[in-house]
Amino acid sequence: MRSLPRSLLPFALLLAALATANAQTVVVHNAKVYTPQADGIREYAGIVIEHGKVRKLLEAGTAVPAGSGITSVDARGRTLLPGLIDAHGHMLGLGQLQLQxxxxxxxxxxxxxxxxxxxxxxxxxxxxxxxxxxxxxxxxxxxxxxxxxxxxxxxxxxxxxxxxxxxxxxxxxxxxxxxxxxxxxxxxxxxxxxxxxxxxxxxxxxxxxxxxxxxxxxxPTDQEIERTLGAAMKSVAALGLTGVHDAGIDTRQYAAYQSLGKKQQLSIRIYAMLADSEAARATIAKGIQPAQFEDRLQMxxxxxxxxxxxxxxxxxxxxxxxxxxxxxxxxxxxxxxxxxxxxxxxxxxxxxxxxxxxxxxxxxxxxxxxxxxxxxxxxxxxxxxxxxxxxxxxxxxxxxxxxxxxxxxxxxxxxxxxxxxxxxxxxxxxxxxxxxxxxxxxxxxxxxxxxxxxxxxxxxxxxxxxxxxxxxxxxxxxxxxxxxxxxxxxxxxxxxxxxxxxxxxxxVGSLEPGKWADFIILDRDYFKVPESEIDDIKVEATYVAGTKVTR
Structure with missing residues (x-):
């Protein structure tokens, strides 16, 4: 389908300001923020991010917080959604595709x-x-x-x-x-x-x-596995995914994720499913693995x-x-x-x-x-x-x-x-x-x-x-x-x-106070474009815990 022309508004300033959102208080205003809540999808006009988490959502007409230590960013009407999560993907397989x-x-x-x-x-x-x-x-x-x-x-x-x-x-x-x-x-x-x-x-x-x-x-070697997973995370983040349920990994792949986490190279959140096998039964008997690296890895x-x-x-x-x-x-x-x-x-x-x-x-x-x-x-x-x-x-x-x-x-x-x-x-x-x-x-x-x-x-x-x-x-x-x-x-x-x-x-999963500020910025409004153009929506930027993870 034909893609709509991208806006010519100077958007680089918004992305640059948000890149440091985890290190200070950032207020994004003049935005269309959609998020699921218990009573349905709610729309807000802005979001306050502090230390990587959502502190507050701003209703339309609400005064924009200001003061020392607060960076105020005009979103120029852009659409923000919670970071998207793929509940069934295969990260190693995706990364390997680039080499096959x-x-x-x-x-x-x-x-x-x-x-x-x-x-x-x-x-x-x-x-x-x-x-x-x-x-x-x-x-x-x-x-x-x-x-x-x-x-x-x-x-x-x-x-x-x-x-x-x-x-x-x-x-x-x-x-x-x-x-x-x-x-x-x-x-x-x-x-x-x-x-x-x-x-x-x-x-x-x-x-x-x-x-x-x-x-x-x-x-593959351990280093090859890490490199392949890193490439896969980079590619899906660019598409708006802030989380993936990796559907069937072995203990070597889990160890690779842990290694990446220790090096602060888990750019998105991975919910790992251990593939059943004879070798996996010993791991199963040890019980579930706790969440690590600020909720970026769990099996x-x-x-x-x-x-x-x-x-x-x-x-x-x-x-x-x-x-x-x-x-x-x-x-x-x-x-x-x-x-x-x-x-x-x-x-x-x-x-x-x-x-x-x-x-x-x-x-x-x-x-x-x-x-x-x-x-x-x-x-x-x-x-x-x-x-x-x-x-x-x-x-x-x-x-x-x-x-x-x-x-x-x-x-x-x-x-x-x-x-x-x-x-x-x-x-x-x-x-x-x-x-x-x-x-x-x-x-x-x-x-x-x-x-x-x-x-x-x-x-x-x-x-x-x-x-x-x-x-x-x-x-x-x-x-x-x-x-x-x-x-x-x-x-x-x-x-x-x-x-x-x-x-x-x-x-995660919605933009609400106390949750991680995982969100994406879109080139058009998911709820307003014709249904036939939903697949043409492009992601301008992806953020995990308030930090930009895409170029």
Missing amino acids: VDLRGSSSTKEAVDRVLTFAKANPNDRWIIGNGWNQVLWTSKQFPTAADLEGATSGRPAMLSRVDGHAIWVNREALKIAGITRATQDPPGGQIVRDASGEPTGVFVDAASALIEKHVPA RSVKAWVDGALGSRGATMIQDYSDEPQHRGLALYTPAQIGELASLTAKHGWQLNIHAIGDAGNRLTLDTFEQRLTAAQRQSLRPRIEHAQVITLEDIPRFAKLNVIASIQPTHATSDMNMAEDRVGPRRIKGAYAWRSLLDAGARLAGGSDFPVELPNPFFGLHAAVTRQDRDGHPPGGWYGNQKLTRAEALRLFTIDAAYAAFMEKS
Whole structure:
């Protein structure tokens, strides 16, 4: 869509004055400050910041505080919002994208291979060619790619290319050879090696089968992890994110965050979800980690996956896929295994956040929370279902009844609308991406993007939630437009509701006295621009604890 011209007002003085807001009292006035509160979205004319926190909000017509030690800044009518929070992203994956082949948006197998060839030529010292973002649904063939397609593209080096949803990989013959994959290799539990008619592996591995290849890719050093996380934080801050729920990290990544925190290099707030694994169980048994570095890092949740993704037909369904009879997805945990994890995490005080996309996966997760957690534990531990994508109509009210948070990603709907109904059919689609139904049933929601599966720009998510359309305005009226959210509801997803989902609603998520002064300055008014232009909103500057974290 066409972007509006940016204002020619001299805005640099405002940004320069605010850059030192954490070191003194700063009064920002002549602004449009929107913030969620208990009674809805409130608008103010200014904000008083002191020692990195909100001291006071100024009503229209209120005298502007003045005096020694106070810096007064005229915002010239600019819009201020609370810093936005992505409730489900993958920071290491986002940072790594800058060092990998970007296959997002490729329209054919040939275009994807051409990008791999170009990248391989430009990076002759890379031991493996790593990429991300292919989606065969967008290709003219609609078919999975093969190892043969990559013949000659990598100068004899192994290649591993992740599907856009992260639930399948495409590899070349060199990678198959290194991993020792042959027709005799068995599918692991919860995974699939895609094979041709003769039983030979084609080069695509789905869900748990990906580990057969991934374990052979050289691990990054601690310094590389820190550098990658730093790059990711810088990139999302520029888009208006002051917080991210990092959905599935290991202890090395947590140690990297701690190292960055000690060096005062955590530019945004990270709510870490420890990925469940055999190695992680020892950390779980030690109990949750306290908030550190002025609420910039905390790990008190565990991430698990009960199924795969809809695009690769890994999401578990109660009945067969509509476009693949005799197939119901890939279960990654048995009911007993996920139940044992729920009991373990509850015993040690951890929030449990379970990835569930198919209606069978969502039902299993709801059943697990109901059977393994007491009502008091569900209230205090705030369990979450990550994605909550395809849900039977009878299961929708159970989210509110069981105090289970639905952690949703609005852009998944607009990305998946080209194939979702093919997968589940016209009846089951009524409970898919059903945000309005969940809200009306009393459920708590939190909003994210699942970057780098989707782009991390939160205004793309706000736009998708409000319009149910892609960025080109399709389809007219929105895809299943009865599930649209209002602008206020959508903003809450990425502010106070995301903060609640991380136990942080008393310190961030809205601009209220006593909370950290995490906010963003926009080039236009989120509540006044046409809905079709929400995704065009640009962030002028991002502040965490009153300090500017963008250039």
